[in-house]
Amino acid sequence: MTTDDTERSMPTLIRAFLVGGFIYLFLVGVSSLEAGIKLLGQDTQEQLFSNVSNPVAGLCIGILGTVLVQSSSASTSVIVGLVAAGAVDIDTAVPMIMGANIGTTVTNTLVSLGSARRSDEFRRAFATATVHDFFNVFAVAILLPIELLTGVLSNAAGWLTEHLVGASGSDWKSPLKEWVKLPVGWIEDLWSWIGLSGNPLGAVIVATGLVLIIVSLGLITKNMRKLIADRVERSMNSVLSRGGGSVAMLLGVVITMLVQSSSITTSILIPMSAAGVITIRNAYPVTLGANVGTTITALLAALASSSPDALTVALVHTLFNVAGILILYVPRFIRGAPVYCAEWLARLAALRPLWAVAYVMGAFIVVPLVGFGIAR
Amino acid sequence: MVLSFFRKGPSGLEHTVSRAVGMLGDARHAYDLATLALLTGTSADAVDADIRGTDDRIDKIAVELRSELVVHISVQGAMDIGSVLGLILLINKIERIGAQAKNVLDLAEAGAVLADQPDSEALLAERAEISALFSEVADLMTEHDDARLEDLRRRCETLQAAQQEKIVGYIHSDEPGHVVVPRAIYHRYLKRIVANLLGIVLAATEPLNDQEPGALTHIDE
Numbered sequence: 058m059t060t061d062d063t064e065r066s067m068p069t070l071i072r073a074f075l076v077g078g079f080i081y082l083f084l085v086g087v088s089s090l091e092a093g094i095k096l097l098g099q100d101t102q103e104q105l106f107s108n109v110s111n112p113v114a115g116l117c118i119g120i121l122g123t124v125l126v127q128s129s130s131a132s133t134s135v136i137v138g139l140v141a142a143g144a145v146d147i148d149t150a151v152p153m154i155m156g157a158n159i160g161t162t163v164t165n166t167l168v169s170l171g172s173a174r175r176s177d178e179f180r181r182a183f184a185t186a187t188v189h190d191f192f193n194v195f196a197v198a199i200l201l202p203i204e205l206l207t208g209v210l211s212n213a214a215g216w217l218t219e220h221l222v223g224a225s226g227s228d229w230k231s232p233l234k235e236w237v238k239l240p241v242g243w244i245e246d247l248w249s250w251i252g253l254s255g256n257p258l259g260a261v262i263v264a265t266g267l268v269l270i271i272v273s274l275g276l277i278t279k280n281m282r283k284l285i286a287d288r289v290e291r292s293m294n295s296v297l298s299r300g301g302g303s304v305a306m307l308l309g310v311v312i313t314m315l316v317q318s319s320s321i322t323t324s325i326l327i328p329m330s331a332a333g334v335i336t337i338r339n340a341y342p343v344t345l346g347a348n349v350g351t352t353i354t355a356l357l358a359a360l361a362s363s364s365p366d367a368l369t370v371a372l373v374h375t376l377f378n379v380a381g382i383l384i385l386y387v388p389r390f391i392r393g394a395p396v397y398c399a400e401w402l403a404r405l406a407a408l409r410p411l412w413a414v415a416y417v418m419g420a421f422i423v424v425p426l427v428g429f430g431i432a433r
Numbered sequence: 434m435v436l437s438f439f440r441k442g443p444s445g446l447e448h449t450v451s452r453a454v455g456m457l458g459d460a461r462h463a464y465d466l467a468t469l470a471l472l473t474g475t476s477a478d479a480v481d482a483d484i485r486g487t488d489d490r491i492d493k494i495a496v497e498l499r500s501e502l503v504v505h506i507s508v509q510g511a512m513d514i515g516s517v518l519g520l521i522l523l524i525n526k527i528e529r530i531g532a533q534a535k536n537v538l539d540l541a542e543a544g545a546v547l548a549d550q551p552d553s554e555a556l557l558a559e560r561a562e563i564s565a566l567f568s569e570v571a572d573l574m575t576e577h578d579d580a581r582l583e584d585l586r587r588r589c590e591t592l593q594a595a596q597q598e599k600i601v602g603y604i605h606s607d608e609p610g611h612v613v614v615p616r617a618i619y620h621r622y623l624k625r626i627v628a629n630l631l632g633i634v635l636a637a638t639e640p641l642n643d644q645e646p647g648a649l650t651h652i653d654e
Contacts, residue, residue, distance in 0.1 A: 287445055290501075290504055290509065327507075
């Protein structure tokens with residue numbers, strides 16, 4: 058029996074327990090990050106995060122950070138941790154969250170490059186991948202200015218937070234925070250025991266938190282994917298046989314909430330699209346559902362802190378994606394816009410695959426870097 | 434449909450195999466009707482709609498199953514790629530049997546008469562023997578049995594050799610064309626159907642590289 062066979066045949070119950078353990082580890086990571094930042098001191102925090110106070114810089118950092126870790130779940134959880142620690146305020150965090158939404162689309166776009174040598178397959182795969190990009194860019198282009206002018210998303214999220222846990226600004230006793238207190242204390246004690254204190258101690262605890270968040274999220278995704286693979290397969294077949302629409306969107310939400318990764322959901326669609334078994338119009342709502350489903354991770358991360366602001370930012374992430382769907386998908390006259398743009402770009406990319414590479418490099422690395430350089 | 438996500442249900446390659454077994458049942462139905470029309474004088478018009486409808490159903494399920502296999506690989510990863518390739522081959526072969534049954538019907542509709550001939554009894558026995566192979570193949574698709582597989586392989590090879598012998602006999606026959614040509618064509622179809630049946634079992638049970646070239650059939654054979 059190979060390692061893969063052993064992994065496959067692991068009893069469901071054991072795997073479910075493992076996932077529970079990794080979720081706990083993830084919460085410990087978020088809480089450690091918060092604790093580490095608090096130890097860094099006000100001056101250091103200001104030095105580190107003053108660059109992202111400009112919304113465009115925040116947006117670009119959100120994109121770059123997510124591209125770097127290839128997971129919006131991880132990057133939004135970090136942003137929630139930063140808000141919980143008070144290092145970043147809600148206004149600064151909102152553009153970063155929106156940037157994370159754009160950055161996460163790079164994964165399925167990279168997956169689609171795998172079929173670059175077969176023009177027709179590539180055209181379909183690239184269109185399905187980039188429809189996610191276009192939707193998120195359009196959503197940011199519409200909602201970021203509105204948010205900056207009116208604060209509608211953060212106000213709505215704040216209102217929700219107030220009704221869920223009490224007035225913003227005051228502390229609330231999250232039960233999850235209590236559960237993770239002990240191991241976070243152990244991490245602090247361990248690094249203090251080897252002689253670290255002050256900023257170095259804070260930095261090492263932040264690093265420990267980051268590692269825990271990224272590793273545990275990866276392991277949650279890997280194990281949940283195995284746990285629900287048969288169900289995902291069956292529901293994808295349902296999408297194929299009964300078409301897309303709101304049901305496909307709900308499936309996207311459910312699958313992504315369970316695997317804690319929109320990249321997994323959207324990347325599954327790419328080979329299916331390349332082979333021509335799913336159309337871009339049927340894949341599109343699944344992608345939008347994945348956008349909403351992935352916000353569960355930031356909400357979970359917010360529960361590991363006792364800061365209402367952290368919960369507000371996590372709720373902004375959810376509201377942003379829901380609002381994006383309401384604006385760009387529900388009205389029929391605009392629904393096709395991201396699809397047309399994606400198909401246009403895919404036709405270009407199919408003719409010259411170099412365009413696809415230039416697009417990925419430009420949209421996800423060069424433009425955010427330049428944007429950050431100018432706006433910071 | 435969303436709630437179906439949380440319910441248990443058929444999925445994976447076993448589901449595909451069980452639907453392929455259903456396809457094979459349809460292919461047998463089409464074969465039985467088409468050969469009945471040719472060998473017993475049953476009106477071809479009476480079975481035409483049934484056979485063509487069955488063949489359309491086989492083709493439709495084949496498309497669905499191929500999609501499901503793509504979904505399987507997309508979701509589960511490349512772990513099952515060998516089985517998936519085998520299943521794609523298997524589905525193609527069942528599709529071909531459906532098409533070949535339709536070809537036999539075309540022969541009957543074109544006016545070929547093999548009913549009430551001196552060898553009618555032998556032809557009907559041969560038809561029944563091949564029809565029985567369908568259920569054996571279906572069994573072997575779901576339950577691997579080396580001894581039964583070997584026995585089936587031997588019988589299929591014998592049947593194919595017998596068909597080939599008849600074809601060669603008709604080619605060199607002194608009888609008129611309208612007598613020997615339909616028979617040669619009919620036996621050619623039977624040979625292909627038997628080869629496809631053996632190919633189905635091998636695709637379902639043997640690694641791709643171990644499949645015998647003799648069992649592989651091509652559309653242009």
